[in-house]
Amino acid sequence: MRPKLTDVATKAGVSATTVSRVINNYGYLSQQTKDKVFQAMRELNYQPNSLARSLHGKKTLLIGVIFPSISNPFFAELVERIENKLFNQNYKIILCNSADNKEKERDYLRMLIANQVDGIIAGTHNLGIDEYNKVGLPIVSFDRRLSDKIPIVSSDNLRGTALATKEIYQAGARHIYFLGNPHQIGNPTDLRLQGYQQTIAKLKLTPHIHAVAFSESPTLKSLSIKKLLTQHHADGIVCTDDLTAILVLQAARNLKIAVPQELKVVGFDGTAFIQEYHPELSTIVQPIDDIASLLVNILIERIDHAEQPLEQMQYILPVKLLRSQSTFYLDE
Template identity: 60%
Template sequence: MRPKLTDVAEKAGCSPTTVSRVINNYGYISQKTKDRVYAAMRELNYQPNTLARSLQGKQTKMIGVIVPSITNPFFAELVAKIEEQLSDDGYKMILCNAEQDSIKERQYLRMLEANQVDGIIAGSHNLDIEDYRRFGLPIVSFDRDLASSVPIVGSDNYQGGCLASQALVDAGCKHIYFIGNPNKTGNPTFYRFEGYADTMAKANLTVHTARSAFYESPSAKAAALKELLASERKIDGVFCSDDMTAILLLRVAKNLGIKVPEELKVVGFDGTQLIQNYEPDLATIVQPIGDLAGMLVKLLYERIADPSKPLAQNSYLLPVKLLKNQTI
């Protein structure tokens, strides 16, 4: 006899309402209670009635998308493009905003498992492949190398680093700083830094770095940028690893009376439509967001159709381009 929600509630020692809230990630539920509910679901092999696949193995037509920050314009635009593609194909999307929290990301994975999504597009950087493999769902990764069995789609971050840095060199800059996190191997920012460093070496220029991770508050980041510009007056060029940091830098430079581009030249990275519309002067590296979304969805469909099929290739790097504007 197929288990019911009430069976799960009885085994977990809680009410059916609590089980429903856990499944749908609604309201506050203690982690201890969540763990009991998920354990009961696994032991009983329970599938939520509202979204479960039929006994014939039909799909739920739902996809989970996990991103690090929905407030970041790049991820907001990428998610919008993914949702548009999924909707056109008859799928619904469950969006999970993991932030920089591994516990939250793991909870989202449990929720997606409970709702029996057909597959996952993972773009966060908190967990490794073992956490995803345990749930046994088809997965495609954005800008994150999980495993040889998981296709990864991303922009050519190294090429972007080279393009941005070369633009500053060509503009006559001699003291060029990279602002971002150059230390985390596997992170997109690391490859942008590698492109910057190699370009500096070819131009016989010194590598300068100033760490500025995107999860820091804008006020803290602005204070750090102010300290940098005020103390390092030789800076004449900056490659920022994202556009939001570049915009903050321009604001700080203006407050300090530093003229852009006469005294300081700046290049960002991402090139979302929002930034192009509201900060049209910013020179930036443009990622092909529409193409990235299309490739992620296409590859996920292939994994859903046949998860055991060998990959034609593991990594898909899409080209970026330099958008030259008034800041260089």
């Protein structure tokens, strides 16, 4: 049976009110009393109720973290960094995988509010959820415009695809395709398409956009990529994420298209996983550790100083190109 506060009080030889005061650090108590209560809590493996703490006006030290899926290496690494940084500041996380399901995300938001989390970090791909305007909690967003009142942290998406397009051009490609979501809905990631389009215009080339949705399965993406490579004369492809870029490399290999001689490919994300297991891929590297630090620091600042007005609504971090075998043949 789960131990109760009264069990701690009995074991420590104090009143239940004293145990509550120790847990909530309320009023003066001798160190001897505190030590007895903490020792009883350890022996009984008693965990204070976060909701009960919130009713006393205390922080729950819980943060809700909402992302589409941690099966994606980028989100997995980002969530890991966020969790580590929050843990180092005595916070724990409640992780919610929202996928592309609005109702699921709404349910998670309601659950986080019910659990009285101190704040939320959201990197969701679902848009048009009005609840974000009504949560009444400090929220920071990664790469998504959830509300006019929620600050956004992102990497330099515009410069990222500009660098990728230039890299492919300098490698000799002239029929450069953009492989990603062509829909512009006001998010920072929309700038990836704009970075490609602006660079193509400067190079006086013809833009080619091949639509692939982030939520599509690898099988559907592979079919679409195969169609692109067999029915169009693409000698360069700018991908909006590394997993899609790897599918392009696989399709090219199956179709006997030589990379980088006949086809140049650049991805986007540059996670440690990709760099270790697919070092052949040229990619745009997002500063994952810096993104996590900024998300956590902004959120904690909002938690600690909720009454202060936001000084900045958008934070953009620099990216860099990691050149490898998918754009230039590099000697070992």
